[in-house]
Amino acid sequence: IQSRLPDVGTTIFTTMSALAAEHQAVNLGQGFPDFHCDPALTQAVSEAMAQGHNQYPPMAGAAPLREAVAAKIASLYGHRYDAASEITVTAGATQALLTAILAVVQPGDEVIVLDPSYDSYVPAVRMAGAVPVRVALTAGSFRPDFDRIAAAITPRTRLLIINSPHNPSGTVWTQSEMLTLQELLAPTNVLLLSDEVYEHMVYDGLRHESVSRYPQLAARSFVVSSFGKTFHVTGWKVGTVAAPAALMAEFRKIHQFNVFTVNTPMQIGLARYLQDPAPYLGLPAFYQAKRDFFRAGLADTRLKLLECRGTYFQTVDYSAISDLPEAEFCQWLTREIGVAAIPTSAFYGDGFNQCTVRFCFAKQEQTLRTALERLRRL
Numbered sequence: 001i002q003s004r005l006p007d008v009g010t011t012i013f014t015t016m017s018a019l020a021a022e023h024q025a026v027n028l029g030q031g032f033p034d035f036h037c038d039p040a041l042t043q044a045v046s047e048a049m050a051q052g053h054n055q056y057p058p059m060a061g062a063a064p065l066r067e068a069v070a071a072k073i074a075s076l077y078g079h080r081y082d083a084a085s086e087i088t089v090t091a092g093a094t095q096a097l098l099t100a101i102l103a104v105v106q107p108g109d110e111v112i113v114l115d116p117s118y119d120s121y122v123p124a125v126r127m128a129g130a131v132p133v134r135v136a137l138t139a140g141s142f143r144p145d146f147d148r149i150a151a152a153i154t155p156r157t158r159l160l161i162i163n164s165p166h167n168p169s170g171t172v173w174t175q176s177e178m179l180t181l182q183e184l185l186a187p188t189n190v191l192l193l194s195d196e197v198y199e200h201m202v203y204d205g206l207r208h209e210s211v212s213r214y215p216q217l218a219a220r221s222f223v224v225s226s227f228g229k230t231f232h233v234t235g236w237k238v239g240t241v242a243a244p245a246a247l248m249a250e251f252r253k254i255h256q257f258n259v260f261t262v263n264t265p266m267q268i269g270l271a272r273y274l275q276d277p278a279p280y281l282g283l284p285a286f287y288q289a290k291r292d293f294f295r296a297g298l299a300d301t302r303l304k305l306l307e308c309r310g311t312y313f314q315t316v317d318y319s320a321i322s323d324l325p326e327a328e329f330c331q332w333l334t335r336e337i338g339v340a341a342i343p344t345s346a347f348y349g350d351g352f353n354q355c356t357v358r359f360c361f362a363k364q365e366q367t368l369r370t371a372l373e374r375l376r377r378l
């Protein structure tokens, strides 16, 4: 068989979760909570199912959910998307990202991704027959380097993919960075794909700079969200994408032949659950407490903490402990210390190594405590 993705193997998240299970390690690798979601949410979904919401919803998603999402975006970010023509429910953010790319990118087009970048972006670009152009975020700080981004834009650039709060580094873009981006893109035809799955995990009083806060950016953007992250249900695989009607029309052409639509009872349940903003408005405080607990514990280890302002990931520098490459260090850490992590090198094209690994702190306090006890042995 001639492979569509010849140099792609199994994702690092699958690999590390399997290794963690094999060695009974505390799995701080793949990003998912080890605690239950709000029972009110599962109850809302069970009720929807029991009430008979079990046939196909509209192709773009159940109307009550699209309306709830449009209302949420309007109240949080001040931009009113039309629920009928500008919001689509997807099978998680992953499908939204791939579908957006397939919708607007032609074979041979260039798509800029900012490294370290989430592992699905580059394969998705390549599935579209396009050319990924990897531009590094600033070393050390992981902030966008606009000179480098500007230099990477050519007449063939069709799309730029951004991600704030950023997986894996936990950086959060500032208002001034968003305005610089807006200025940079203004004279171009470059579209923007903004991966905002961690929009409700922003700490220290910072605010999430959604692209939808910036009308000139929103006019050229797909904005991607995921209920899996926001409501502690990564296994549900339900997300949304928002975009101006003309872009969304193209998105839906692909979506209808990709998944057609997404399961009904979860959409109805989520629509009802979204009527109360408290669960997502409470998320920064909930996760900030976990971040602070985990960071305080790591301070007693030989791992050096990098900044974490958003997401449920904490990146650490292990150069005081080992000079193994990141992937090997993660394997060693899982086998010998009993804690699984993700190598930052997995988010680069060439496996660039900087002696940093990512831990997920979306865990019960007891899980984090056990991991910290083990990490103190380093």
Ligand code: PMP
Pocket: 031, 091, 092, 093, 094, 095, 118, 163, 167, 195, 197, 225, 226, 227, 228, 229, 234, 237, 238, 239
């Ligand atoms: N983008 C980023 C940055 C992510 O971290 C993830 C999940 N780890 C996704 C997209 C995919 O989200 P979903 O599970 O909703 O497909």
Ligand code: GLN
Pocket: 011, 013, 014, 029, 030, 031, 032, 167
């Ligand atoms: N997004 C999750 C992470 O970064 C993993 C999702 C997956 O396993 N593909 O850990």
